[in-house]
Amino acid sequence: MKHFPRVLIACLLTLLGGCGDKAADSSHPAASASKAQGVIGVSLLTLDNPFFKVIGDSITAEGKKYGYETVVVSGDKDVAKQGNQIKDFIVKKVSAIVLSPCDSKSIIPVIQEANAAGIPVFTVDIPCNEPGVKIVTQIATDNEGGGREAGQAMIEALGEAGGKIAVLHFKQAESCQLRVKGFMEVIRAHNAGGKSKIDVVTELESGAAKDLGYKAAEDALQAHPDLRGIFAINDPAALGARAAVEKAGKTQVLIIGFDGQPEGKQAIKDGKIYADPIQFPDQMGVRMVDAILRHSKGETLPAQMLISTRLYRKSDAQKDPTLH
Numbered sequence: 001m002k003h004f005p006r007v008l009i010a011c012l013l014t015l016l017g018g019c020g021d022k023a024a025d026s027s028h029p030a031a032s033a034s035k036a037q038g039v040i041g042v043s044l045l046t047l048d049n050p051f052f053k054v055i056g057d058s059i060t061a062e063g064k065k066y067g068y069e070t071v072v073v074s075g076d077k078d079v080a081k082q083g084n085q086i087k088d089f090i091v092k093k094v095s096a097i098v099l100s101p102c103d104s105k106s107i108i109p110v111i112q113e114a115n116a117a118g119i120p121v122f123t124v125d126i127p128c129n130e131p132g133v134k135i136v137t138q139i140a141t142d143n144e145g146g147g148r149e150a151g152q153a154m155i156e157a158l159g160e161a162g163g164k165i166a167v168l169h170f171k172q173a174e175s176c177q178l179r180v181k182g183f184m185e186v187i188r189a190h191n192a193g194g195k196s197k198i199d200v201v202t203e204l205e206s207g208a209a210k211d212l213g214y215k216a217a218e219d220a221l222q223a224h225p226d227l228r229g230i231f232a233i234n235d236p237a238a239l240g241a242r243a244a245v246e247k248a249g250k251t252q253v254l255i256i257g258f259d260g261q262p263e264g265k266q267a268i269k270d271g272k273i274y275a276d277p278i279q280f281p282d283q284m285g286v287r288m289v290d291a292i293l294r295h296s297k298g299e300t301l302p303a304q305m306l307i308s309t310r311l312y313r314k315s316d317a318q319k320d321p322t323l324h
Contacts, residue, residue: 037067038095040292043085045100045126045173047074049208049236050261051281052100055124058285059098066293068095077172077207079106086110090117096292100126104174108133120295124284126175127304136295138304139287143175146277146309147182150256153275153311154183154198154229155190157254162196163228166220168206168213168237176208176233179258183231201227206237213240221248229254235264235276242272260312262322269317277309 040063044052056072063070071094075082079102089097090113097114101107101123111133114121120136127138154165167183170176184200191197201224204216213232221227221244230245230253232238238257245253257264260278267273284307291301317323 040068040070040096041089041094042072042098043075043082045075045102046077051259054281055285058282059288062286062289075102077102079103083110090114097121098288099123101128103172104128104130124288126173137291137301139284140306141279142306142308143178144182147179148186149277149309149311150231150258151183151186153256154231157274158229160196162198164199164201164224164226165229166227167200167203168216168232169203170206170208170233179233208234208237210236210240213237214244217241217244227253231256233258235259235261238273265317266323268314269323275311275313278312279309280307283307
């Protein structure tokens with residue numbers, strides 16, 4: 001009996017040790033699965049714009065389901081900064097790089113570095129269709145189609161009177177170039193039909209931002225006091241334009257935005273923006289992770305996968321439970 005406590009203690013220690021070993025073993029599969037999937041490096045145009053934040057958050061959440069860690073950084077519309085971010089991803093040997101290029105041409109050399117390192121590169125929202133780079137696939141809004149919807153909205157908003165309009169651009173982003181292209185196609189077709197002319201009297205840089213959108217709209221209103229409409233390439237620029245028309249006391253100027261961010265949708269409900277072709281950034285994130293998984297299994301993907309926009313007017317906003 002003297003030895004029983006020692007035996008009991010030894011047995012207990014052995015059992016505890018065994019449990020400890022099993023716990024360690026059971027943690028290995030999850031850890032190794034996570035390690036096997038690796039890291040997705042994401043560099044977006046900016047995280048100041050809620051649209052890109054939703055993309056980043058969606059990739060992060062969806063990637064986690066499949067054992068990926070996601071690192072999301074903001075390029076801050078600065079090609080040099082974004083280039084350094086990609087170089088950092090290359091050094092870290094990430095499993096995949098996802099970009100919304102700050103400038104599709106200027107980013108070519110660093111994408112080529114990623115290509116040479118054997119790291120697959122994907123683009124989201126903003127494409128890089130330049131020669132000499134290998135992009136696995138581009139996942140984006142059908143920006144040109146959305147631009148056409150914006151053109152139809154402008155025709156609808158101005159009615160039979162037509163009139164002068166301004167375009168607030170962001171030329172360094174190819175996605176915005178496509179929006180303006182689609183918009184202008186519809187306006188030209190409308191004018192060619194002999195209907196009341198819609199005259200694009202100025203095209204100004206908005207920086208895709210509220211402050212620069214405000215300044216651009218202010219300049220347009222000063223140069224063209226009889227301006228009737230503004231097409232802004234995203235919601236921040238459209239909201240900046242709205243602030244400018246309010247300050248100028250010209251709230252009759254009709255604004256078409258693009259995005260469908262919560263603040264933009266609320267402005268549509270409040271009658272401050274006429275309409276938006278809305279995008280679905282959450283879907284972009286989900287489809288991006290799916291594309292990364294499919295590529296990792298050896299599947300060949302199409303060069304681009306586009307997500308259609310939907311024109312969102314005040315009647316839609318009035319039924320939207322997310323708004324107040």
